[in-house]
Structure formats: structure tokens, C-alpha cells
Amino acid sequence: MTLFVNHLTHIDASVWSPTHGLMGASWHVDAELDGELGPDGMLFDFGEVKPWIKARLDSGLDHTLLVPTQAPGLQVFDCAEGLCLRTQLPYHMELRGPRQSFTLLPWSDITVADVAAHLSTELSRRPPAQVETIRLRLREEEIETAAYSYSHGLKHHAGNCQRIAHGHRSRLHIWRDGRRAPELERQWAQALDASYLIHEEDLAPQADECRETLSVAYSADQGRFHLTLPRERCHLLATPTTIEHIAAWLADKIARETHGRIRVQAFEGIDKGAIAESS
Ligand SMILES: Nc1nc2c(c(=O)[nH]1)N=C([C@H](O)[C@H](O)COP(=O)(O)OP(=O)(O)OP(=O)(O)O)CN2
DSSP states (O other): OEEEEEEEEEEEEEEEETTTEEEEEEEEEEEEEEEOOOTTSOSSOHHHHHHHHHHHHHTTTTTSEEEETTSTTOEEEEETTEEEEEEOSSSOEEEEEOGGGEEEESSSSOOHHHHHHHHHHHHHHSOOTTEEEEEEEEEEOOOSSOEEEEEEOOTTOSSGGGSTTEEEEEEEEEEETTEEOHHHHHHHHHHHTTEEEEEGGGBOOOOTTOTTEEEEEEEETTEEEEEEEEGGGEEEESSOOOHHHHHHHHHHHHHHHHTSOEEEEEESSSSOEEEEEEO
């Protein structure tokens, strides 16, 4: 017998791509479970499927940086913070942080299908009673309008959002003077895509010769984090990079640039976010 649960949860993470660099990702999770029915006529109570799978994803790959350890020019080694990742292609990046903020995968690139297969194997190792196999399907949200991916870290977050390189793929809705503005949406989604958002207060001192990079450093409950990446990939905010502040920052910037009354609905991954207005 096979049981299925669609839209079981979401995964939000960042992915290191040897062609695109640091990318935010958000995936819907659908699940199928194979096994034998118990005396109650069920394979596994629907009420328990979701918390069982979600708990394992939340304590595993969710909100980590997915690293393809066989990618060209990539090094991973132990360091005082836990693990250090150094990359060369498509740009130089160095990230140091606690081990649990990385998911190391022995591949040359990360694909959604391979991540789903990897999670399915992991979950099937110790399945609940009566369940023999668990298959996950990961899907990007279908977005016909503007979308962008970004990465960030929230040092004050009590949970895994404190990890310095976790990210999202998000819709962006903008209204100018009460009307949806698809051209502004495309323009801003393009400007933000594949970016890293920084709270200015987290900028770390750098040597004068490092004009082309920015470094971010902070300590949080899970440990110390340090990230250096190209300046051109970064946007600086005067506030923490919560979605409330991102929406307000965008609304202010766009209102100043267009001299219009601007409303921004900024999503953080799938189906949630914040709305801000500025004129
Ligand atoms: N009000 C806000 N709450 C949270 C924000 C925020 O900007 N404003 N941000 C975060 C993190 O950035 C996080 O990445 C969001 O991930 P989320 O999926 O919400 O985290 P959970 O795993 O806790 O939620 P589930 O959807 O149940 O998996 C957190 N909060």
C-alpha cells in the first residue's frame, strides 16, 4: 500500500552552485510512503506523517548551505568555528561556521532531484513501524511573475535562521499608485537575484586591499559565523534582514526612485512574507 501527502512542508536553504555561486532555494515537499497496513487499517496516521517527516527535515538539511563537495575548486576543512568552505568558481567565497549549518553532498553540483533522492534514502533508513520506504519529491514553486533568490542570516533568531547562509526563492509583488507594476517587479527581482543581504552592523573589518569583497561576522546561539563574498553580490540594509525590513527597505528605495506611492508584498520563500508601503 502507498500513502501520499502533498504540500507536506517546505524546505528553505542555500545551495552552492559552481556556475551561479550562492543561491537561495525554497522547495515544496511531497511524500509517498510504502508499507503494510496495521490492525487499525492504516499504514501511518496522517496526523503523525507530517510531524515525523518535518522534524527530520528541520533537524537536517533545512536552513543549511548545501555544498557539492566534488565541485571544481571547492575545499572544505575543519576550522575553529567548525567547518570552513572555500570556493573559486564562479567566484571566491569563504564561509566558516558550525558544522550543522552545512550539508555536505559528495556530488559535483546540486540538483533538486538528487536532493530529493538523498532525503528519501536518509528517511527510509529508520522508518516508522509498518513503513518500508519513504519517497520525497521536491518542487520549486511555480511562479509566472517575478521571482528572485537570496541568502542571509539573522543572528538574533532563536532557531536555524541564525545560520549565515540560508536562503529563499521568493515572489515579489509591487504596486505603484494602486496598480500592479510588473516592470518594476521584474527590474527589482533581477537586481536582487542570487544576492546576499547584509545587516550593516554585521560587516566585519577588512584589509584595505579587499575592496572587491565584503565580510560579515557574528556570534549566535549555535556558534560563530564568518562569510566573505564579492561586494557586487551584496545589498546592505541598515536593519536586520527580516522580511518585514526587506519589504520596508524595498518600498522606500522604489518610492524614492519612482516618486510614486509604492506597496511591496515581499515573500520569504513560499506563502509567507510582509507588506510595506512608502511614498
Ligand atoms: N516575522 C518573521 N519571522 C521570521 C522571519 C522573518 O523575517 N520575520 N525569518 C525567519 C527565517 O529567516 C527563516 O528562514 C524563515 O523560515 P521558516 O520556514 O519560517 O522557518 P520555520 O522552519 O520555523 O518554519 P516552517 O515553515 O514551519 O518550516 C524566521 N521567522
